[in-house]
Amino acid sequence: MTLDQSRTAVLGRALRFAGLRPIAESLGTIVLGLIAGAGLMLIFGSNPIAAYSALFTGAFGTVADALETLAFATPLMLTALTFAVGVRAGLFNIGAEGQMFMGAIGATFVAGLIPLPAGIHLVAATGAGLLAGGAWALLPALLKVWRGVHEVISTIMANWIALFLATYLAVNFLSEPGRAERTTPALETARYPVLNEDASLTAVFFVAITFCVLVYFYLWGTRAGYGIRLAGENPGAARYAGVSARRAIFLSFIIGGFAAGLAGASQIIGRPPAWSLYATMGNVVTIGFDGIGVALVGRNHPIGGIAAAILFGALQQGGRLMEYQAGVASDLVRAINGLIVITLAVPEIWSLLRRRRAR
């Protein structure tokens, strides 16, 4: 048997499990992250068992809890998409934070200050969020295409600028009269219907899922999407196929910006009881960064991102009960998120672990 044949044989066997392997890897890294989190808890004298049981109960204990998990998942699947679409095009778009802030501002503005007839208002507010996010994403896109600026630096700078800009706008132009700590709530006509009175889940959840599914069909089912993925996979082959690298960069950033903008809008016009943006940006911060971990666990795939978002949403929702009942700061959930990202940075992490055991 030649070397070639033996190689194909081994790979053939491995490929039969190919579909399951990435999922197993993702779940494995979550377990690793939880174990590491337990370690941190032990160092500081907390009880991991109590904490994690509170976590799981809080996430899925009652119907209301489960729906709340989905409410947390809604913006996460979108900010995950921002990062994922970037990676597919060969970029690191970590600007979901800033793009989300601007999306929230856009939605707040239209939803709270511009009265429009019933159906149109909701669509307009959603669209404003989308467009604002996309516009903010144009900045790093242009810098990359025109000046070759690495997007890791430009998106982070844009995030900070957006934070201050959004806060400035929220405090000075959009704030609710008499209450400085938040913006004018969205008018009735610009609110997504609530699905259950006990949870803050609204129909924007379905909009988010639809958006993810549409992006999936775009990337894998159209020639433009094929071009984007090709540019990210092999720039040389993309040139060979006549794909424009610039177009791929712009499209990726804009789609990512739309996704993050929609996420921002979802926190305003899709999240009771506040229906508005806090001046501290408290209901939109860190969701952009959390999305990175979600994207990676979802293997940078729009549909995988939905599943991963539900998992991470569960962690966030459960984290609240964990803090209340077991006294463990819910920030630990974010720390676990970071550890998961680090673990997923190592390729073939699964085979590495398997080899360890074999020795």
Added chain:
Amino acid sequence: MTPRVEMRGIHKVYPDGTIALRGVDLLLGRGEIVGLLGENGAGKTTLMKILSGLLRPTRGDILVDGRPHQFQNPGDALAAGIGMVYQIFALVPPYTVLENIILGREAAGVLAGVRLEASRAQVLRLIEQTGLSVPLDVPVESLPIGVQQRVEILKTLYRGTSVLILDEPTSALTPPEVSDLFAFLEGMRKGGNSIVFITHKLREVLEISDRIVVLRGGQVTGEAPTAGATPAQLAEMMVGRAVVPRVTRSPKAAGEPVLAVSDLQVANDQGSPAVKGVSFDVRAGEIFGIAGVEGNGQSELVQALTGLRPHTGGSITLNGAPVIHLNPLDLYRRGVGHVPEDKARFGLALNFDLAENSILGRQEEPEFVGALGRLNWTRILGYVRGLIERFHVVAPGVRTPVRSLSGGNQQRLLVGRELSKRPVLIVAMHPTRGLDVASTVYIRQLLVQIRDEGKGVLLVSADLDEVLELSDRIAVMYEGAFLGVGAAGELSREQIGLMMGGVAHVGEAP
């Protein structure tokens, strides 16, 4: 007398399960040149990388002068006197020759200054001893490949190696440079040093070695003293059957020019001229072969002809119509198919599956695209299955990543895809490099078939045998220009060899 080096029962299994070596034994005596022969992928380089300390064997022993050694790093092997000159040079491009030679043995403590001048005397002595002259204070990246190789050798010898391993050292050399190298190796042998010469070229190994070891599929399939060995014998040990079958080509009258190039000038990535005024044409029903050592402008020429690089002067005419700054997609529409020199870099997206690779370059065509830019997967799947069948591509399935295919199958898919574009001209660069014998023969037969069907083929290859076997007309490229153009049979192998080295201007004016 104990052999200088003994490798016993060397196994190498990679983490993904690939078995590179299955129990190889190798002996190396003092003052001996051993030729390590085998096809691409037989395991020769892997075996020697283990000996030089770059890789660790899964199983097996290495003995130097009878004493066992475990090499964890190249430094350990160097300490035992073993050094390797790699096929892709391990030189730091912006560093000077002197800096490259002393890297790793700077004769100073880690926090001390680099003692260039103190080492210079030693290096000069080494140059005198070996006769390998190199300019010491020039950045290595500006030197021609032949000189770079000398730097590589000096770098290894500077560490006091007496066992020298060379991996395919002649692949980038002109015939005169090869003679110089062989003379040097002879000198080394007489001095009592041991040399392992890795190659897949039968003629070379018969010329230079004392003993030949043949590897196939990770095992030793034959061993013989060079005196008395025949090419047929060796080829059989190498590939398991008699010599690589030659592809036959019946003479054919060529038609009208499909491609006409006039005074073409192309710049390289650094902006300097790489193609300096080349003129030729490729006619319908002929294979026009460009021979030459890599790095003489062939890549830039091919890129200019296939839309991957703009040309800075001259003109390109395709089927009578001028080509001005068209991108690859436009050129496909005009009938140019391209088999690139580096399929991993340009021709295929390795992590995409076969179906997605089959439409690379064809993804805009109405046949595959529907409303709103939707890809018609039903049609695409049917098309790729047809390709697989027609071109005998061995693959686990249509949805498997192309990366998992062997090199030969990847190339078949690529060539099949290019042919399905119904081109009038196929530009093929190094089309069979690194492929197994069966695929090599198949691809070459395909090229002849295309030519018989009345298309034009531009073949660019560093494999002189391939060019001689397939081409109807041959040009030799050297430093950006054609040194000679002639019909097959007009130019002798020796003449071409000389022209590849820049000597003599022979043959008809284009």
Added chain:
Amino acid sequence: MRRSLRFLFYLLGAGIVLILWGALQWLGLQPISLLEAGLLAMTPLALAAVGECINEKAGVVNIGLEGILLISAVMGVWTAETFQSGTVGLIGGAVTGAIIGLFLGALSVYGKADQIIAGIGLNVFALGFVPFLLVNLWAFPGIHLFPADLGVPRIITPLGQISPVTIGAIVLAILAHLLLHRTVLGFRITAIGEKPEAADVGGVRVDLLRVFTSTLGGALAGIGGAFLPLGWFGGVTDEISAGRGFIALACVVFAGLEPMLALAAALLFGFTEGFSFAVAVTPGVKERIPFYFVSMLPYVTTLVVVALVIGRRRFPSTVGRPYARE
């Protein structure tokens, strides 16, 4: 190339200083306090940037500088309180940074990790871990102040107060320059950044060197992180780094991996930060310029500088890519 780059930088820097000086006079601000604030702001940037210069010269990129700054800030204060000394706190920060640098380095070298994702992961981790630490170490969420006498004292000079850590940062930048350009170690580091194969076959331990530079870079960033509360703010919050890690990365990119130029870039960005602080606290001025826009200044400046000056810089060809032997 290098000469024109330096000239361009001096021009840019001089221009910005002139504009700022004019703005100061017009606004009625004190140049001395601006100098003080600028040097303070420069210090953490310079420390992180110089360390990262060495790291990237070896071909490793650490996007997690921001996370190191955050975690070292907290651990620095904790060390200072445990040993009742600000200086020991700085050492605690250095050790924290070194440990994180070592971890990331090992992950990149032996785990062949994607360095950018690993760095992003570290930053996300820090975003969660630091608030967690604040609550668990001091039972108070979000912020922790410590007695002023624990901080690193400043030296009084005629030109205002200057922190010894600032001087230390300048000295370290000079040492880093000497290391890279005048020692065998620097010779090898540059080699493995350009072509690790060449060094590997020459017997240089590429893996060990890269882990070393990552650890060293982490240690320097760790001092910078600990400096933020101990040498400057007097307290630690969960947002104390405020993007400085990324500004340091911009310094490194801008400087073409040269420590002295990175120091100069840090000075430039430090001044913009100092400017925004000065504006925010000077009466008569802070009403005229909205706080939010002034706060944006360091980030906008970074973007502008990076966009204008970057162009196609020559980087070691292997930055960010793991080295594998087969």
